[in-house]
Amino acid sequence: xxxxxxxxxxxxxxxxxxxxxxxxxxxxxxxxxxxxxxxxxxxxxxxxxxxxxxxxxxxxxxxxxxxxxxxxxxxxxxxxxxxxxxxxxxxxxxxxxxxxxxxxxxxxxxxxxxxxxxxxxxxxxxxxxxxxxxxxxxxxxxxxxxxxxxxxxxxxxxxxxxxxxxxxxxxxxxxxxxxxxxxxxxxxxxxxxxxxxxxxxxxxxxxxxxxxxxxxxxxxxxxxxxxxxxxxxxxxxxxxxxxxxxxxxxxxxxxxxxxxxxxxxxxxxxxxxxxxxxxxxxxxxxxxxxxxxxxxxxxxxxxxxxxxxxxxxxxxxxxxxxxxxxxxxxxxxxxxxxxxxxxxxxxxxxxxxxxxxx
Ligand SMILES: Nc1nc2c(ncn2[C@@H]2O[C@H](COP(=O)(O)OP(=O)(O)O)[C@@H](O)[C@H]2O)c(=O)[nH]1
Ligand SMILES: [Mg+2]
Numbered sequence: 001x002x003x004x005x006x007x008x009x010x011x012x013x014x015x016x017x018x019x020x021x022x023x024x025x026x027x028x029x030x031x032x033x034x035x036x037x038x039x040x041x042x043x044x045x046x047x048x049x050x051x052x053x054x055x056x057x058x059x060x061x062x063x064x065x066x067x068x069x070x071x072x073x074x075x076x077x078x079x080x081x082x083x084x085x086x087x088x089x090x091x092x093x094x095x096x097x098x099x100x101x102x103x104x105x106x107x108x109x110x111x112x113x114x115x116x117x118x119x120x121x122x123x124x125x126x127x128x129x130x131x132x133x134x135x136x137x138x139x140x141x142x143x144x145x146x147x148x149x150x151x152x153x154x155x156x157x158x159x160x161x162x163x164x165x166x167x168x169x170x171x172x173x174x175x176x177x178x179x180x181x182x183x184x185x186x187x188x189x190x191x192x193x194x195x196x197x198x199x200x201x202x203x204x205x206x207x208x209x210x211x212x213x214x215x216x217x218x219x220x221x222x223x224x225x226x227x228x229x230x231x232x233x234x235x236x237x238x239x240x241x242x243x244x245x246x247x248x249x250x251x252x253x254x255x256x257x258x259x260x261x262x263x264x265x266x267x268x269x270x271x272x273x274x275x276x277x278x279x280x281x282x283x284x285x286x287x288x289x290x291x292x293x294x295x296x297x298x299x300x301x302x303x304x305x306x307x308x309x310x311x312x313x314x315x316x317x318x319x320x321x322x323x324x325x326x327x328x329x330x331x332x333x334x335x336x337x338x339x340x341x342x343x344x345x346x347x348x349x350x351x352x353x354x355x356x357x358x
Pocket of ligand 2: 184
């Protein structure tokens with residue numbers, strides 16, 4: 001019987017190759033920048049990652065992904081109209097055109113579980129003209145005007161405005177459509193992009209309360225945390241308990257993260273996101289109604305932005321650490337390109353310092 005050697009001697013060329021491989025892998029891992037995306041549900045984490053695909057990845061989504069997004073867009077549109085129809089009734093707002101009531105069941109017949117399973121194209125094409133018609137009714141418009149009283153994604157306006165194009169049989173979602181599409185994240189996903197020869201690993205997690213217990217699994221070896229805040233949501237409550245103000249919830253998550261000992265060497269960058277929605281909202285939703293401690297001009301989006309930013313800044317126990325933040329609009333590719341370039345440089349600088357200290 002011929003015995004195979006159980007281990008090789010150091011001079012063995014095979015061992016040398018393996019050792020070299022391990023060394024290379026270690027070096028690669030050390031070089032790799034690991035970025036964790038954190039923030040409450042709906043703050044824009046997944047949208048930011050889609051932008052990375054557009055800016056630093058393939059530039060577009062695969063045919064398979066696009067098909068999945070298309071079904072999800074149909075789902076987003078139907079479920080938004082279901083929410084509006086339900087809210088109109090609860091608010092008791094009379095139809096502009098009473099005959100529209102006859103079509104309500106044609107939208108309401110899509111149950112939550114139908115929507116979970118996905119909407120097929122034929123069913124969507126059939127219901128789309130009815131949805132478009134509802135959107136024209138002043139009762140639905142007034143209901144949407146009171147949207148802070150219920151839970152609806154504001155991306156629905158974009159979809160209603162483009163519903164004709166989206167109900168064409170050959171409809172193929174554009175990158176912009178995909179950026180507006182909402183699907184709550186329920187698993188942890190990782191994506192690596194090579195940016196100017198440095199590998200960046202992005203980790204996207206679910207943001208809702210039930211998802212947050214999974215966060216700690218991702219806390220080791222993080223180079224930087226991008227913390228997303230839906231800054232426009234100062235007049236809204238969270239989906240999970242329908243009581244807590246969304247900015248208050250977000251600030252309290254940030255407080256736990258920013259003061260966590262695991263992150264003493266991690267640069268945390270705050271993204272005050274949804275700036276486009278905040279700018280549009282400030283003149284019609286008085287911030288003082290939700291934050292009695294507001295000082296400044298309540299009609300000025302800038303003052304509101306700075307007031308909210310200050311709440312996050314103050315939640316840091318160690319105020320000597322530099323504080324990085326950006327006012328962002330995650331659906332705007334140019335904005336994210338600029339902002340991320342800035343972050344990339346500061347992350348690399350910071351990382352270099354940490355590597356040199358080791
Ligand atoms: N108008 C606007 N919509 C945004 C912005 N960022 C995210 N959204 C939308 O908000 C919804 C939730 O975003 P998503 O990235 O899924 O949030 P996540 O739960 O943090 O991953 C999606 O429909 C996005 O299109 C923004 O800056 N402006
Ligand atoms: Mg997400």
